Amino acid sequence: MSHPNRERADRILDAAGELLLRMGYRKVAVDDIARAVGIGKGTVYLHWRNxxxxxxxxxxxxxxxxxxxxLAGIKADPAMILPHRMIPASFLxxxxxxxxxxxxRGNAEMFGSMGDLALKKQQDELRTQFEETMLRxxxxxSDVPNLSFALNATTVGFYFGGTLTDEFDxxxxxxxxxxxxxxxxTAFEPPGEPDPLAVAEVAAELSSALEALVSGYRKGIYAHDPTRAPG
Structure with a gap:
């Protein structure tokens, strides 16, 4: 059953997203968001207190x-779970x-404070689980020194490597x-074709971990919403 307050919360988020793209995080005020939705500022604070x-x-x-x-990609093809497919798919x-x-890009300070420590912990645990399951x-x-750092630094470099210069625009x-x-x-996966059985097992294990992550995210969206339906 859809909850009217949740629908209103989604409308507020839609408006916030549009304004963020137009004005940037620093310039968007709760007033602007309320106006865009056609509600009072106090109503926005019913859902999120800041x-x-x-x-x-x-x-x-x-x-x-x-x-x-x-997750839909992994369901359609379990080999999507391989690092050289999963990481670029996330990138895209x-x-x-x-x-x-x-x-x-623009809101690193906000992104750094992206609040929910429990979710942050869940993400870090998922990354560790991903690497350990792949290794197992x-x-x-298994011969890459500091595997976790190496994978992370490589991936993050692709997100931000081009932003320091316009050479690669x-x-x-x-x-x-x-x-x-x-x-x-070439750097992180062994040569040759992966064992399909291993791929299927890893896909099953990591899909359920990702599903748990999504359900944590979805709860978190409305977690601060005092008007949400109980239960």
């Missing part, structure tokens, strides 16, 4: 939607979401994703 929590909720909604896209999903890109099933190389996200796939494949 602007930061409201934008955290927006980010959680984007994260839930993009993780759902990845992110780049196709202007809101996430705006938040990553022989889907990543002409490279499309799709072309970057292809390079990222190549780097991950």
């Amino acid at each position: 602007k930061e929590l409201l934008f955290q909720a927006l980010m959680l909604r984007e994260s839930a939607d993009s993780t759902d896209e990845i 999903v992110t780049h196709r979401r202007p809101l996430v890109m705006a938040m990553l 099933h022989g889907l990543v190389r 002409g490279i499309t996200p799709e072309a970057k994703a292809e390079v990222l796939a190549y780097v991950i494949r």
